[in-house]
Amino acid sequence: MDFCDLSGKVVTKNNINYDELRQVLNRSIQNFPIAIVYCYNYDDVSNAIVWARKNDISLRIRSGGHNYQGFSVGNTTLVIDISNINYIDINEENNYVKVGGGIKSSKIYKELSSYNYPFPGGTCPNVGVSGFITGGGWGLSSRKFGLGCDSLIEVEIINYQGRLIKSNKFVNDDLFWAIKGSGGGNYGVIVSMTFSLLPKVDKVSLFSLYYPHASRNTQFEFFNTWQNWIITASNDINMRCGIYNDLTDGIYVSALGLSYNDEITTTKNLEDFLNIKGCILNIENIPLFEALQKIQHSYPDYEYFKSAGRFVYKNYDTYEINHLLSIINDSRPYGSYLTALNMYGLGGNISKTKNNDSAYYYRNAHYILSLQTKFESNDYLISNTNWLSNHYDYLSSLTYGNYINFPYYPLKDYEKEYYGYNLDKIRKIKEKYDPYCFFNFPQSVTF
Structure with missing residues (x-):
């Protein structure tokens, strides 16, 4: 196949680094694109789209490669990798920051926090911000500042014709509405995002809770405390927590959180958890950037996992x-070194926006509940896939809707599950801006 009309850096199967460069975060996903084009500017993106249409080749869009189902890379597809379009322009006078579509969380955190500006991003350093915000965007600052998409004020995308489109609340406002929560890769390639700057922050309190060798009673107390605490907690605090069955450390309970208060106030806010026997609290009031670095430090470059x-x-x-506790306390699936029941706090300022004010529908949920298994290699893929499948129906019976940034590929009626009652509007917008469904993947928006 002739790749001469592509610009940027083109990697094909003949490239010595092809096997490494086709990989994504979740190594249980293995796909083989015909080529990866690393785009350095808007023209590179436009050329790739036009080339793919001309040659009748399906496209995938990758910034951080952190889609849990690996939808940013596909077999016999052309991958548009925008990770090199990662500029950042901080405009304090007009109170905004404009970034390239391929920027990762680590870079935007570093640059903004050097001016003491927080950013309502996620916890993993290598997540592409464009993929993060198109799914709504959960993070430890979400209860205080809202979801990542709530600070978005403008995007630029390149559409199926290779044309640049600007979208905000005044121009192409329907597309702007859809981008805030209906998932990445549905309408075009995001090449820039502009966010409002949030109020400056000097220090935050970073904390962790740990209950080693947690008894069944301790697990129950923690879960019950959590489900009551998250409803009434201050908007200034949030955490992700979980109950874990670890090959090395056994069963334990752990939480990581961020508070925009001092140590004394934060400790008081955590009093219900501290009253549970065996709790180990670590807390420090430190500069924002230092806290963000510590949060991101624990993430590996890649993993093998299944989750929902x-x-x-x-x-x-x-x-x-x-x-729910029995799922984790039972033996792990063959080859798994960790199973987890995770909780991610919602509420606060997330729920101040109405369900239909953006494509992200689940504004009034208390938290996200996730099941996950991690394993050593794809030699154990089937047993771990079956484990999640066997428990998913019970998880589904207790919950409502699926978080699109934690996609589950066997999901039935996935569009309704991801988008709730916003689906009809999302489909109309998809038809308007991508009338031939050129941007498609196994769980893309259809009409």
């Missing part, structure tokens, strides 16, 4: 909690 995350709207009774 759904929204919780109610408190669970004793039977329901114990059933």
Whole structure:
């Protein structure tokens, strides 16, 4: 195949680095594109789109490669990699920051926090911000500042014709609405994003809770405390937490959180958790950037895993909690070194926006509940896939809707699950801006 009309850096199967460069975060996903084009500017992106249409080749769009189902890379596709379009322009006078579509969380955190500006991003350093915000964008600052997409004020995308389109609340406002929560890769390639600058922050309190060798009673107490605490907690605090069955450390409970208060206030806000026997609290009031670095430091470059995350709207009774705990307390699937029941705090300023004010529908959920298994290699893929599948129906029976940034590929009626009652509007916008469904993948928006 002739790749001469492509600009940027083109990597094909003949390239010595092809096998490494086709990989994504979740190594349980293995796809083989015909080529990867690394784009350095808007023209490179436009050329790639036009070339793919001319040659009847399917496209995938990759910035960080962190889609849990690996939808940013596909077999016999052309991958548009925008990771090198990663500029950042901080405009304090007009209170905005404009960034390239391929920027990662680590870079935007570093640059903004050097001016003491927070950013409502995620916790993993290599997540592409464009993929993050198109799924809504959960993070430890979400209860205080809203989702990542809530600070977005403008995007530029390159559409199926290779044309640059600007979208904000005044121009192409329907597309702007859709981009905020209907998932990445559905309407075109995002090449720039502009965000409002948030109020400056000097220090934050970074904390962790740890319950080693947690008994079943401790697990129950923690879960029950969590489900009540997250409803009434201050908007200034949030955490992700979980109950884990670890090959090395056994069963334990752990939480990582961020508070925009001092140590004394934060400790008081965590009092209910501290009253659970065996709790080990670590807390430090440190500069924002130092806290962000510590949060991001624990993430590996890649993993083998299967997971699914759904929204919780109610408190669970004793039977329901114990059933969830049984999933983790039972033996791990063959080849798994960690199974987890994870919780990600919602509420606060996330719920101040109405369900239909952006494509992200699940504004009133209390938290995201996720099941995950991690394993050593794809030699154990089937057993771990089956484990998640076997428990998914029960998880689904207790929850409502699936978080699109934690996609689950076997999901039935996935569009309804991801988008709720915003689906009809999303489909109309898809038809308007991508009338031939050129941007498609296994769980893309259809019409």
